[in-house]
Each structure stands twice: as C-alpha cells, then as structure tokens.
Amino acid sequence: MPLEAPLAPATERAAELDARFARHGATAILRHALSDAQVGRIALVSSFGAEAAVLLHMVSVIDRTTPVIFLDTEMLFPETLAYQQALTDLLGLADVRLERPDRAQVFATDPDATLHRTQPDACCALRKAAPLARALAPFDAWITGRKRFQGGRRAGLPAFEADAAGRIKVNPLARWEPGDVTDYMVNNRLPRHPLVAHGYASLGCAPCTTPVAAGEDPRAGRWRGRGKTECGIHFDGGRVVRGTAGGAVHER
Numbered sequence: 001m002p003l004e005a006p007l008a009p010a011t012e013r014a015a016e017l018d019a020r021f022a023r024h025g026a027t028a029i030l031r032h033a034l035s036d037a038q039v040g041r042i043a044l045v046s047s048f049g050a051e052a053a054v055l056l057h058m059v060s061v062i063d064r065t066t067p068v069i070f071l072d073t074e075m076l077f078p079e080t081l082a083y084q085q086a087l088t089d090l091l092g093l094a095d096v097r098l099e100r101p102d103r104a105q106v107f108a109t110d111p112d113a114t115l116h117r118t119q120p121d122a123c124c125a126l127r128k129a130a131p132l133a134r135a136l137a138p139f140d141a142w143i144t145g146r147k148r149f150q151g152g153r154r155a156g157l158p159a160f161e162a163d164a165a166g167r168i169k170v171n172p173l174a175r176w177e178p179g180d181v182t183d184y185m186v187n188n189r190l191p192r193h194p195l196v197a198h199g200y201a202s203l204g205c206a207p208c209t210t211p212v213a214a215g216e217d218p219r220a221g222r223w224r225g226r227g228k229t230e231c232g233i234h235f236d237g238g239r240v241v242r243g244t245a246g247g248a249v250h251e252r
C-alpha cells in the first residue's frame, strides 16, 4: 500500500483552498471540503442549536457518514438533547460523536456544577474547549457554521482558514445572510430547535442563555450581563474570537 504524502502546513493549504473556492456556493465548498485530499480527515462540529440544521442537512445529503462532533457540556437545555436525537434520526446521520467533559476533572473542579457562576471562562474550558480538543484529535480539519453577518472579527471570515492547532477550519456559510438560513430551513422543511419559538435566537448552555428581544443581537442572550461573549473554542492568531458551539459549538 503506498504511503500517504504528508500534508503541507495548514496555513498554506487553507490559503490555496480559499483562493480556489471562496466564491463558490456553500454546498460546493462543503463538497470540496469533504473530498479534497488537501483538507484531510474532517469532521463537522455542531451545537445542534438554532441554525445547526442547515449544515447537518447539507452533510447528510453529501455523505451522511461524515463524523459529526456534538459537545454535551452536561449543562444544555433538555430541548437541545431531544433536538439532537430527532435531527440525527431525521437526517440519517451515521456518525454523531457525543463528547462530554472529563469526569475526573468535573469532580475536581466543578462538583456541584456552579463554576459557571464564578468562573465562566474556566467552566467553558472544562466543558467545551477541552472536550473539543479531544474530539478533534483524529482530524486534520473541521467545519463550522460561522457567518460574516455575525459581525466582529467574523466580518472578514474566509471559507477556509487555519486554526492555532494547525487544522483547517471550513466555513461554508461564511457569506450567507440571515435570510439565507431561513430560506434554507423552510425550503428543506427542516425543524427548528424548539426554543427558537420562545425567543432563543442562539442556543448555548441553559444557565448562560436567555431569550432575546425583537431587534436585539441574536447572541445578546449568551452570558447576558456577564461581560463574556465567547466560549473560547475559536481562536484567531492566539486571540479568542466570537465562538459557536454549535454551535457549534459551532456554529454557535
């Protein structure tokens, strides 16, 4: 059996892929990401949150055996867990990998599940960042649902980028507008996360998420009043950037 050629540095590959595919549509970007040898082994990281059904549906159509990483922080809404199971079944996703916080670490640092009240960054590190790092260990690349319209440092988000760990991050929806998400959900008859109807425009952990009012930033309900806007799973040049968990974790 021939040996596989080692991959070039992620920064080089990401720049080349972005130059080739940045102006392609989301589905075309995703198809390339799932099949191009330059990308390597890839997984979708999904929060199964408010907009996650879009990428999950695209992946299910292209290749439903694509690994999907779902971070169960053990602090999620019960509705998110039910939605994850329902969407997985509906879309026929064959390889959803549920990753939870390390049990010994939880007992040692957050035995009563109140760390989020006093040290939310440490809680996110324990319940999101560390599990994601473990889950991504076998992969060369990951797919996120981040979009330029979400603002901040995402305003210039490329379709392909390199992360601090040397993996490629693929953002097929980078150029989408809010209406594109709604249209895709409606046109493909995808079920909404049940809490969207109750004003939750962005879904994270239950103790750190509130509904938003009409006209508010969709992410205003995340860590409301806490001076925290990031879960810490997206880094850009060593700086935390606005994160999803799903998204996904991603996406949010």
Ligand code: SF4
Binding pocket: 073, 075, 116, 119, 120, 121, 123, 124, 125, 127, 128, 204, 205, 206, 207, 208, 231
């Ligand atoms: S969002 Fe809140 S509960 Fe969830 S991991 Fe972060 S601080 Fe902890």
